[in-house]
Amino acid sequence: MYSHARKLVAPAIAGMLFAAPAAAELKIAFIDPLSGGAASTGILAQKTHQFYIDAINAAGGVNGEKITLLSFDNKVNPQESLIQLKKAIDDGARYVVQGNGSSVAHAITEAVLKHNERNPGKEVVFLNYAAVDPALTNEKCNFWHFRFDADADMKMAAMTDVMAKDGKVKSVYLINQDYSFGKAVAAAAKGMLAEKRPDIRIVGDELHPLQKVQDFSPYVAKIKAAGTDTVITGNWSNDMVLLIKAGKDAGLKVAWETYYGGSPGTVTAIGEAGVDTLKQVSEWHKNATPELDATVAAFAKRYPGAENEYTYWRAKTMWEIFAGAARKAQSNDPVKVSRALEGMKMQTPLGEVEMRADNHQLLQPLYVSTLSRNVKYDVENSGLGWKTDAKVEARSTSLPTTCKMERPK
């Protein structure tokens, strides 16, 4: 839990009294795993968000108010997240930031919708920076949810475009986490590969429990037995690291097509065996631009160490476009900021990004990259780094949507 640095001795009743938010403070809640299996990604994300918020505050805050980030640990648990969400709202938070786990995102987006319906005038907005189940901007979309990461379908489109051109790919094994996001990845892979390369055989479609498997050797044995040359997986955090570890131990020789090959610890786990085989689709990687972005370098200086390898470029985009929307709306009120955010465009070092008004999905450039030697910037002190295979411009990542959201008057 994030210590608020308040005095420790407080009478019981007074401890439950929460002072009205200070006049010049905008409270934003961060609800993500800070302990347990996904702690590595949650903690890294928290540091990244705090880093950009500090930058905004140093420049004067938004509309005169400094942002305070309140952190809550949810252990990737939808029920726990709603308990923390209640706490956050009662604490005065008007914005909620979450990303690790689409299961949680589903619960939060529904809860935020219900809260806003029941408490007009005290609306809360959900800033989703990493939960990429496409349903959140399609059948489950609502006005109060904004997503700043390309959804699973958009990423799969970019990945399969590159795979389609690769003659070496003959068979594919799918292994994913058994929940909404993992199933979405599997469905997207099957659909898009059938379209673009019907000759590729899908030799396996595995779903394993989320954040529970300690030893992936049985799964690796199945992959081996299926005799595939490529594995597609949406696994993240511990599930990614342990899968890769088991694969390396067993000497599995496949191409790893991943969403989260950049998960902390993955490159360290695979090491040299990952060169030219570990691929990922992401909105950025360390060698995306010839020179390292200044904020990335500053982050690395402030947080040295392999477990703090910068990953969340989308946090930078999110906070910059958020601050821009707040400036445009000349207010920090969630309703006004949301209206300003819809349809907004912004320039970034990687290209132009746009927040779609129809389904609140951010369009940003996507990179498909492979782990290589001889790159300018390496990751996790391994001597290996990412090299771009293909870049998809923001506009081209856009996919049709079924979203029909109700807008406030």
Next chain:
Amino acid sequence: MSDSALGSVVLSAASATDPPNRWLRQYGAWLVVALVLLVLPHLPGFGNDFGRSLLTQMAIAAVLALSYNMLLGQTGLLSFGHAVYFGLGGYAAIHLMRAINHGLPIPMPLVPVAGAAAGLVAGAVLGSATTRRAGTIFALISLGVGELVYAATFMLPGYFGGEEGITASRTRAPHPAGIDFGSQLEVYYLTAAWALLAAVLMYAFTRTPLGRMCQAVRDNPERVEYVGYNPQRVRFFAFAASALFAGLAGGLHAINYEIVAADAVGAQRSGTVLLMTYIGGSGHFAGPVLGAIVLTWLQASLSGYTSAWLLYVGLFFIVTILFAPAGLSGLIVMHAPVVRTKAFLRLLPAYAIAIVPAVVAAIGAIVLIEMSYRLSTQPELGTRLQLFGTTVDAATPWSWIAGAVLVAGGGVAFRSTWMRISSAWDRATDEARASGTTER
């Protein structure tokens, strides 16, 4: 024997002959409780959504802890899988809520009944196999069943919702009297009403013959057989009844949070209810309620102040096991016969003298713990932290030395005050016994 109602001690049972007085003494406590529940959400400190939300959570936890104590305190069954019945009740309730959202004309306040029913059915089905043995075997079976059910929820995503759980709305329902349960205050009153009803029923259970036999089974199962009862059947009934009330708590949980997911049946929740019941005291009816209130408050509020809160709770639990096995309520009740004696006035200074080194040692320990947590879990916040009104720097060795000295010195001084307390206590109990105001 364990039947003191809510901290008020029935001192001389023999004199309860006057009918109105007896009625008042027996039911007066419950009326007071009802009044308190009515007034609580309007007191300063609870007047906002957070306070009312906290009260609702406490009420749900109290029902769950009371249902757990039907097993632990009354029947002597230690269960590590009690959350199963809570969760299954919650799932049934949330599915009913969904049906109501889609048009079923049942008012929302009746939803917890579905939870209770599901709890009862689950308790009867699972209990028939698991209550054949008591003691350690029962504990292990309950652990196994708990893990089994938890893992099984992921295998049936149609009913249990998989990782996402099942959600529903508590407002999309018929609205008798115009109440839609959108506000936390309305939810609190609904929860408090059900909690009071559940507590009354559970208390009544302790007074029934079955309830008494449960206590007999706890104390001496062999003798129970001689008296003509089958201990296994008694355990089974206690188990089913406790599962019913656990399911009721689950239903209340479903209304409050509008989501039920797999961790509602999980081991962590089972562990928490065990902690609550034990810390509050399993020997008295109101003990679990006290434990539920204390632990819910700690979970909700302390976690905002320090990342070490779970360590404090764990240490508190261990201290309770070692030195106060009767729990907080046990400590309170232990003092009841002594309070009226003159010797109590001498006991108080003894406590006061002992409290000082205890607090000093505690401060030292807190300083050391907080500094360690800061360095290991939030190093980016720097090494300076605010404690007790001053800034402490974890980077300097003096802070560590100071903390260690406080712990050691306070601890030693505290040990030496024990003699004083123990003799003052002996004197007080002797006096109490002499004047005839002791416990039975």
Next chain:
Amino acid sequence: MLELATVSILNGVVYGLLLFMLTSGLTLIFSMMGVLNFAHASLFMLGAYFSWQLGRWIGFWPALVIAPLLCGLVGAAIERYGLRHVHKRGHVAEILFTFGLAYVIEELVTMIWGRNAVANSVPKVIDFSLFQVFGSSFPAYKGLMMAISVAMFVFLYVALKRTRIGLVIQAALTHPHMVSALGHDVPGVFVLVFAVGSALAGLAGVIGGFMLLTQPTLAHAVGPIVFVVVVVGGLGSLAGALIASMLIGILQTFAVAIDYSLLDLFRTLGIVVARSSPLHDFYAVKLSTAAPIVPYLLLVLMLVVRPRGLMGRRDA
């Protein structure tokens, strides 16, 4: 098919032996003292952390020896200063004490090493492939683990059956009061047993630490399965614990590999189940998805049908 079966058996045996390493200590403690030590998996975790920390200071091989000794000391302290005061109040109090201890140890570990997993990777000296099986390599550290596990079994077996102290322990298993009446220092033996059991858990942790991820939730992740092994194997039986570990290890590994469901079975038998049937979802569950519940199913069945366990000599 043969490849999958062979590799699965190998993986199952490895997993089973890891389980045995983890549970051998608890078998000893539970059998002898009747204490259901919830903190056993925590000592496993402590072994992992100690060995990582010591490994950074003095290298892997010394850490392999010292970390378990440290865990043994911790175990001795727990018994001497904590559990001893609780024994007289019965098994329930003992269980509760170790239960609370598990929470505390997890938090202490967080306090010292943080919430993130520490970079406990396979030491370079054993990070190579031992042999190849159907194209899959079998890493050396798994081989080391198997060797240590078998050595543990042999050591415990010899210690219990062939030494005097072992005889005392075995006697105290079924007749603790008599043994005490004969003049043996039963409390002292308790401390020894607890210390040895904890040291074994620590040793398992040294290897387990880099096979799994070394983080504060490690104890929580492996905790439940430990009890399954001890109970299924049976009280007082070392061989039972070994057999139960192997059984569970192999069963679970094979379960993951099998994608059949009851529905498939029915189909081969010619029975068709309608999609709208209420149990359809249940029948459609593949064995690979049901793998996590296999050990617990076994536990519950064993406790209901034969509480003595596979080879136990006494009920709990």
